[in-house]
Amino acid sequence: MGYYDKLLKAFGPQHWWPGDGPFEVLVGAVLTQNTNWGNVEKAINNLKAAGKLTPQALHEISPKELAPLIRPAGYFNIKAKRLKSLINWLFERYHGNLDDMFSQNLGTLREELLSVKGIGPETADSILLYAGNMPSFVVDAYTYRVLSRHHLIPEDSTYEEIKAFFEDNLPKDAALYNEYHALLVRVGKTYCKPREPACGACPLGEFL
DNA sequence: TGCCAGGCCGGGT
DNA sequence: ACCCGGCATGGC
Numbered sequence: 001m002g003y004y005d006k007l008l009k010a011f012g013p014q015h016w017w018p019g020d021g022p023f024e025v026l027v028g029a030v031l032t033q034n035t036n037w038g039n040v041e042k043a044i045n046n047l048k049a050a051g052k053l054t055p056q057a058l059h060e061i062s063p064k065e066l067a068p069l070i071r072p073a074g075y076f077n078i079k080a081k082r083l084k085s086l087i088n089w090l091f092e093r094y095h096g097n098l099d100d101m102f103s104q105n106l107g108t109l110r111e112e113l114l115s116v117k118g119i120g121p122e123t124a125d126s127i128l129l130y131a132g133n134m135p136s137f138v139v140d141a142y143t144y145r146v147l148s149r150h151h152l153i154p155e156d157s158t159y160e161e162i163k164a165f166f167e168d169n170l171p172k173d174a175a176l177y178n179e180y181h182a183l184l185v186r187v188g189k190t191y192c193k194p195r196e197p198a199c200g201a202c203p204l205g206e207f208l
Numbered sequence: 209t210g211c212c213a214g215g216c217c218g219g220g221t
Numbered sequence: 222a223c224c225c226g227g228c229a230t231g232g233c
Contacts, residue, residue: 071229118215
């Protein structure tokens with residue numbers, strides 16, 4: 001039995017980002033950068049209540065008008081710009097149409113997303129996987145912490161190396177990548193906390 | 209109360 | 222090619 005099966009059995013499905021459709025997930029991917037998800041939900045709700053949670057509305061809104069709506073998500077000025085740059089790109093490249101965007105080849109689309117200012121590897125992969133249902137494994141601070149603490153990867157591993165660690169050893173299955181990443185976050189939240197040098201007392205060894 | 213949360217950019221070495 | 226400061230709110 002692999003790690004994934006053990007984690008799934010121990011914690012159950014995490015139901016990550018069922019969301020209200022791919023566009024909401026895409027917006028959430030930017031808003032959640034280095035930010036607690038609870039705060040992101042408040043910002044999403046503000047956008048919904050203002051009728052601004054559509055590609056067209058966000059394309060037309062100014063950063064000045066957008067920033068206060070997403071205030072609870074933190075870094076609201078910079079995130080307003082990042083959201084705008086992503087939406088501008090979406091319209092220029094794919095006519096504001098998510099179906100067109102996700103019809104693109106995965107590798108090409110990932111490179112295109114990374115070229116947008118404010119979209120780094122984790123945000124790009126989150127959009128590909130959780131909004132587009134494309135098999136691109138997401139790496140985040142939890143993933144790194146859990147794996148490095150249990151010596152499954154070197155301390156100095158890069159994002160792309162950790163991503164490859166999973167993708168080279170798993171079938172290219174979006175549903176699997178989705179659930180696996182969510183389970184690793186769950187483990188990280190529950191046991192593998194920051195500023196705790198080792199995992200001697202945590203039951204993770206049993207699963208990993 | 210300080211630390212943390214589903215990062216990324218830009219400027220300096 | 223790395224390293225670091227800045228960006229900011231809300232919950233425990």
